[in-house]
Amino acid sequence: MRITAIAAFDDNYIWAIQPAKHPHQVVLVDPGAAAPCQQWLAQQQCQLAAILVTHHHWDHTDGIAELVAQWQCPVYGPATSPFSGITEPLQHGDTLRLGELDIQLQVLATPGHTLDHISYVGHDALFCGDTLFLAGCGRMFEGSPEQFHQSLRLFTELPAATSVYAAHEYSLANLRFAAAAMPDNQAVRDAQQRVQQLREQGLPSLPSRLADELAINPFLRAQSVAEFRRLREWKDRF
Ligand SMILES: [Zn+2]
Numbered sequence: 001m002r003i004t005a006i007a008a009f010d011d012n013y014i015w016a017i018q019p020a021k022h023p024h025q026v027v028l029v030d031p032g033a034a035a036p037c038q039q040w041l042a043q044q045q046c047q048l049a050a051i052l053v054t055h056h057h058w059d060h061t062d063g064i065a066e067l068v069a070q071w072q073c074p075v076y077g078p079a080t081s082p083f084s085g086i087t088e089p090l091q092h093g094d095t096l097r098l099g100e101l102d103i104q105l106q107v108l109a110t111p112g113h114t115l116d117h118i119s120y121v122g123h124d125a126l127f128c129g130d131t132l133f134l135a136g137c138g139r140m141f142e143g144s145p146e147q148f149h150q151s152l153r154l155f156t157e158l159p160a161a162t163s164v165y166a167a168h169e170y171s172l173a174n175l176r177f178a179a180a181a182m183p184d185n186q187a188v189r190d191a192q193q194r195v196q197q198l199r200e201q202g203l204p205s206l207p208s209r210l211a212d213e214l215a216i217n218p219f220l221r222a223q224s225v226a227e228f229r230r231l232r233e234w235k236d237r238f
Contacts, residue, residue, distance in 0.1 A: 005204045006040045008033040011169040019101040025049040029127045034063035053077030054129025055117040081116040112148025113138030125163050133166045134208040136174030137219040145229040152220050160211035171195045171205040177238050187215040
């Protein structure tokens with residue numbers, strides 16, 4: 001399958017999944033804005049087959065009503081979400097099967113950034129919304145440090161080759177924090193160079209790879225709830 005970033009707002013990425021066998025049937029993840037999606041679908045001569053939601057925040061959901069009005073597609077998302085546009089509710093342990101598209105994704109409950117947050121994993125890809133970023137993690141708006149730490153532990157058990165499709169381009173700022181938190185970490189400095197070059201060319205720094213995140217992401221590397229809490233509080237003031 002092919003996965004492309006559609007840029008929205010200042011730093012959001014809406015991920016467009018094109019199944020290998022049906023590349024003109026697209027699945028969108030977290031379409032917070034309809035216009036860039038409609039434009040991309042028209043350019044690629046694609047139809048929208050389904051929408052996946054990770055959590056209720058407006059910058060992940062505000063485009064959905066307009067897209068559904070045009071495409072009449074199902075909207076998959078967390079069963080516990082305050083967002084009212086979900087037609088196919090999902091919870092931890094569910095398998096999302098889009099049979100005709102040959103797409104199969106496992107659903108992980110990943111509360112912390114919000115309480116309703118879920119992530120989707122399959123086909124060597126992780127769609128983690130605002131739970132995990134390149135070298136960072138989302139702000140803890142609704143969950144507890146215990147919940148957030150546990151959510152990140154789930155990610156560490158996935159195959160290291162998994163590509164990480166996070167929803168925001170926060171990579172350079174996150175890497176500056178990672179360098180402060182782990183001053184002796186050479187992998188962080190290497191990632192800073194790599195990301196800087198991509199950004200200078202106007203390219204997304206994402207997807208990241210889980211193997212890299214296990215080396216450079218201080219939040220993913222936190223060994224305890226207390227360490228996670230200390231890092232999250234430090235980053236909020238950084
Ligand atoms: Zn969010």
